[in-house]
Amino acid sequence: xxxxxxxxADDMPGGDSPALAPAPADLFIFGDSHxxxxxxxxxxxxxxxxxxxxxxxxxxxxxxxxxxxLELDQPGSRYVRRRVTEARDAMGGVMFRPDVPVLASAxxxxxxxxxxxxxxxxxxxxxxxxxDPDASFMSSALFETLITLRRRSVWRLLRLLATRCDLTVIxxxxxxxxxxxxxxxxxxxxxxxxxxxxxxxPREVEGPLGQIxxxxxxxxxxxxxxxxxxxxxxxxxxxx
Amino acid sequence: MKxxxxxxxxxxxxxxxxxxxxxxxxxxxTSSQNPYQSLPPTAYWRTGVAEPGLEGxxxxxxxxxxxxxxxxxxxxxxxxxxxxxxxxxxxEMGWVDGEPAPxxxxxxxxxxxxxxxxxxxxxxxxxxxxxxxxxxLACGQGDxxxxxxxxxxxxxxxxxxxxxxxxxxxxxxEALASRRSMLRGLARAVRQADVVVFTLGLTEGWxxxxxxxxxxxxxxxxxxxxxxxxxxxVNYRAAGIRADLEASLQHIRLLxxxxxxxxxxxxxxxxxxxxxxxxLVATMRSKSVLRGVAGELAEDDARVDYFPSYEIITxxxxxxxxxxxxxxxxRPEGVAMVMGHFFAGLDLSGPARxxxxxxxxxxxxxxxxxxxxxxxxxxxxxxxxxxxxA
Numbered sequence: 001x002x003x004x005x006x007x008x009a010d011d012m013p014g015g016d017s018p019a020l021a022p023a024p025a026d027l028f029i030f031g032d033s034h035x036x037x038x039x040x041x042x043x044x045x046x047x048x049x050x051x052x053x054x055x056x057x058x059x060x061x062x063x064x065x066x067x068x069x070l071e072l073d074q075p076g077s078r079y080v081r082r083r084v085t086e087a088r089d090a091m092g093g094v095m096f097r098p099d100v101p102v103l104a105s106a107x108x109x110x111x112x113x114x115x116x117x118x119x120x121x122x123x124x125x126x127x128x129x130x131x132d133p134d135a136s137f138m139s140s141a142l143f144e145t146l147i148t149l150r151r152r153s154v155w156r157l158l159r160l161l162a163t164r165c166d167l168t169v170i171x172x173x174x175x176x177x178x179x180x181x182x183x184x185x186x187x188x189x190x191x192x193x194x195x196x197x198x199x200x201x202p203r204e205v206e207g208p209l210g211q212i213x214x215x216x217x218x219x220x221x222x223x224x225x226x227x228x229x230x231x232x233x234x235x236x237x238x239x240x
Numbered sequence: 241m242k243x244x245x246x247x248x249x250x251x252x253x254x255x256x257x258x259x260x261x262x263x264x265x266x267x268x269x270t271s272s273q274n275p276y277q278s279l280p281p282t283a284y285w286r287t288g289v290a291e292p293g294l295e296g297x298x299x300x301x302x303x304x305x306x307x308x309x310x311x312x313x314x315x316x317x318x319x320x321x322x323x324x325x326x327x328x329x330x331x332e333m334g335w336v337d338g339e340p341a342p343x344x345x346x347x348x349x350x351x352x353x354x355x356x357x358x359x360x361x362x363x364x365x366x367x368x369x370x371x372x373x374x375x376x377l378a379c380g381q382g383d384x385x386x387x388x389x390x391x392x393x394x395x396x397x398x399x400x401x402x403x404x405x406x407x408x409x410x411x412x413x414e415a416l417a418s419r420r421s422m423l424r425g426l427a428r429a430v431r432q433a434d435v436v437v438f439t440l441g442l443t444e445g446w447x448x449x450x451x452x453x454x455x456x457x458x459x460x461x462x463x464x465x466x467x468x469x470x471x472x473x474v475n476y477r478a479a480g481i482r483a484d485l486e487a488s489l490q491h492i493r494l495l496x497x498x499x500x501x502x503x504x505x506x507x508x509x510x511x512x513x514x515x516x517x518x519x520l521v522a523t524m525r526s527k528s529v530l531r532g533v534a535g536e537l538a539e540d541d542a543r544v545d546y547f548p549s550y551e552i553i554t555x556x557x558x559x560x561x562x563x564x565x566x567x568x569x570x571r572p573e574g575v576a577m578v579m580g581h582f583f584a585g586l587d588l589s590g591p592a593r594x595x596x597x598x599x600x601x602x603x604x605x606x607x608x609x610x611x612x613x614x615x616x617x618x619x620x621x622x623x624x625x626x627x628x629x630a
Contacts, residue, residue, distance in 0.1 A: 119343040126417035129424070137421035138342050140410050142353045146344055 023100045024092045025050040028165075030072075031105030032056040033224060034172050038103055041230020052087035052095060054080060060112035062153035066160055071095050096165040104161070104169045107154045108188050110181055111223070117146060118180075125179035143180075144187050151188065159195045170233065171201035173213045173225045200237055209236060294557040294577075301547050301585040305500055307434055308590040312336050314359035314433035316426075318366050318441025320506035320549065320570065322357050327579040335359070336432045339425025354404045359433070360425035361418075363401035366441035367476060368484035368533075369454040374400065375491035378427040387453055389415045390464030397463035399455050408463070430495040438488075439504045439549070440534060443476040443526040444515060458514070473514050475525075481533045489544065500543045503534040507553035509568050527554075547585075549578045 027042055029035050030052035042049040052072070058064065058080060067073035071088065072095070074080035088095050096102060122138040129135055161167055169192055171185055182203065189201040202209045208217075209232055217229035225233070281287035282299045292298065312334035315325040328335035341355035354361045365371050377384045388399040395408025396415045401422070409415035430436055446458045449472050458473075460466030476484075485503070492499050505527055513522030531550060538546040553562045553574050560567065562574025 116344050117342045120340045122342040126413055126420075129417060129420055133424075135421075136339060136342075136425065137414075137417040139353070139405055139414055139418055141405060141407055142342070142345070142349075145349055145353075146342060149346070149349065150344065 020094060020097055020099065021092055023097060024048065024090070025100060027103065028052075028091060028095055028100050029103045029105070030054075030087070030095070031103075031170075032059050032109055034105040034170070035103075037173070037219065037225035037227065037230035038105060038170060038233065039230070040227030041232070041234045044227050044231045045234055047234070050087060050091040050095065050100075052083060054083060056109040056112050059106055059154055060109045060150070062150065064154070064157060066157065096161055096167075098165060100165065102161070102165045102167045104158055104167055105172070107151060107158055107169055107192060108172050108185060109151075109154075110172060110184055113147065113150055114180055114184060117143075123180060124183050127179075140183065143183065147184055147187055148191070155192060155195060158192065158197055162197055168198040168200055168237065171199060171203065173217070173229060174202055174211065175213055175223055177212060200233065202233070205236060209233065289557055294561075297552075297557065297581075300552065300581050303585050303587045304542070304545055305435075306587045306590050309588050309592040310334050310595070311434045311586075311588055311590075312432055313435050313437055314338065314429040315437045315439075316358050316360075316362055316365050316371065317437070317439030317504070318506040318508065319364050320441075320508050321364075321437065321439035321504075323570075323575045323579065324437055324439070324504075324582070325356075325358060327575075327582070329356075331583070334434075336429045338427070338429025338432065339422060352406060354401075359429035361401070361404055361422045362426060363404045363456065364441070365438075366456070367443070367445045367454060368440060368481045368488065369445060369447070369476060370400070370456060371438060372484040372488045372491070373454060374423070374426060375430070375488050375495075378423045378430070379491045379494050381491075384420050384423055385416050386451065387419075388448070388455075388464070390459065392463040399459070399464060402457055402462035402464070427495055430492055430499060433496065433499055435500045435502050436492055437502045437504065437547075439506050440481075440530040441506045441508070442510055443481065443529050444510065444513060444522070445474055445476065446471055447474055475515050476529075478529050478533050481529065482537060485533065485537055489541070500545070502545050502547055503538065504547045505530045505534060505550035507550045507562075507570060507574075511568070547582060549582075552578050552581060 025048045027047050028050040029038050029042065032054065033056055035051060035053050039049055039051050054064070058074060058077075061074075063074045063077075064072055064080070065075070067084075070081065070084050072080075072084050084095075091097075091100075117138070121132065121135045123129075123132075123135055124138055124140060124143050126137060129137055158167065158169060171189055175181070185201065185203060189199050189203075192199045204210065208214065213225060213229065217225055217232070219226045276283075280299075289297065313324075313328055314336040315321050315328070325335060336359045337356060339355065339360040341350035341353070345353075345355065347356070350356050354363055357363075358365075362374060365374065373382075373387070376382050389409075389412050390397045390399055390402065392408050395410065396412050397408050398404060398415050398419050400419060404422075405415075405418065409418060445454050447454045449470050454474075455471070456462075458466065459471050489501055492501060507527075509523040510519055510526060513519045515522045515525070517525065527550060534546045538544045552558075553570055554560075558574070562571050562577070563569065564571055
């Protein structure tokens with residue numbers, strides 16, 4: 001079914017600037033908490049890195065927009081503005097620039113996206129009906145519609161940013177064999193690519209990266225990758 | 241004048257005679273009274289219909305059941321049944337949703353996927369045979385995977401509700417899982433309901449030659465492919481419809497011994513008839529048979545009642561004014577009048593009960609909240625660790 005696009009400001013600095021000062025970083029990473037592994041991995045690789053981290057909750061709300069001066073903003077949020085300003089300053093005044101590749105851990109935020117969908121006992125795996133006598137089945141079409149509803153504004157933001165810089169979206173690591181997570185991640189990756197975005201999704205990689213995150217690649221909290229995982233992701237991307 | 245000798249001057253006492261005459265007249269009057277003389281005005285067409293007019297119609301229906309103030313209704317049936325669902329929800333009455341949409345679905349998305357229209361995602365149930373089949377499967381009687389799944393290009397459709405998934409299911413497994421989920425929702429709705437409202441739609445249908453199972457629609461019209469050797473037309477007759485409704489009632493009581501069944505007949509005419517008759521004649525045949533069976537079943541079983549939505553829309557007082565220009569779709573004001581009579585006739589004077597506790601749903605919500613809280617905490621810690629590592 002047609003879904004109305006969220007309004008997003010379309011103009012921003014960087015793209016039309018005739019001359020930019022040399023970047024203080026070789027890579028810019030932005031997004032949710034999975035940016036930590038990427039940044040640690042980049043540092044381990046000796047890559048100078050700029051970072052903008054905003055909680056997955058903030059991305060989940062879908063209120064981050066382009067801003068003509070700040071590049072990114074969440075209207076009404078001084079916290080976001082402060083974090084953006086810090087990141088811009090660290091990048092010499094421009095976060096998204098043609099000469100600095102950008103990794104985006106954004107557009108997924110599955111930890112916020114999926115749990116609310118299960119409040120009524122819904123699952124996307126038919127086996128859920130055998131496991132739980134109170135469970136309900138949700139078709140893949142409905143599941144994808146709900147994901148699109150929640151993520152379309154972030155996807156549009158990523159698409160606009162990709163016109164200003166060399167942007168690659170990094171899908172989150174594989175933390176479990178939950179079919180709902182796998183289906184959601186696969187769908188988002190497909191939709192992002194349909195919009196012309198470069199996406200690295202570990203689910204498509206053969207070998208350890210494409211499997212459930214082993215303990216030695218997990219952060220202490222157990223639900224994020226660590227520096228070694230981030231390093232492995234970066235090496236894979238660089239090899240490509 | 242003087243009185244003659246030997247003749248009393250006292251006036252005769254006629255009072256006993258008069259009393260006897262009056263008594264005789266009373267008895268005569270009583271013996272000649274007929275049942276129509278004591279009927280209320282609503283029993284007469286002149287005073288019940290012609291004089292009050294359409295807007296003045298009163299007492300068309302009075303529920304025989306005293307229901308609790310927070311009575312719960314489950315609604316199923318033909319397309320007209322969804323008006324009952326909508327009206328109950330609009331009045332914030334106890335409409336049972338046995339198969340709610342996932343959290344986060346907007347009302348528009350939910351409706352697009354067939355949630356919230358009926359008390360489970362059954363889609364339209366036009367015939368008593370189909371109602372019986374769904375209830376039997378919901379009770380665990382029969383193989384829920386037996387009714388066909390139709391291929392529709394690269395997609396698949398459930399022959400029990402071909403249009404429930406707007407673009408079809410991506411696989412047979414998905415169609416069957418969705419069907420089982422619906423049957424679970426149907427059982428849940430009946431278990432939670434005080435009254436199951438079923439709107440009968442028509443008598444014409446199609447069934448499998450091989451299994452005898454009914455289809456929701458003729459194969460080939462909403463998916464699948466018609467094959468005269470495998471699919472046959474059936475115009476259900478009164479006895480068969482009654483048997484299907486009685487079996488449905490047994491299934492309902494198996495799920496919920498206290499549940500009552502309120503039958504209605506949709507006033508919406510047939511879109512098309514495969515009976516060979518003119519569609520107008522076929523429509524009247526369908527509706528008349530359904531009306532007769534529903535009424536007799538209500539007369540015979542104290543836990544079954546009939547609500548006259550059909551009469552309100554199609555009766556002479558409306559002069560068809562409640563139909564749209566296509567003489568088929570019912571205008572909103574007609575629906576409003578039907579529901580007005582429905583609510584006016586309900587007896588909700590029983591004491592309200594404690595609301596249903598959905599412990600499973602609450603546990604799931606708590607688990608989701610905990611997961612998200614952990615995620616939030618873990619995310620912040622992940623970032624702190626990142627800075628620490630720097």
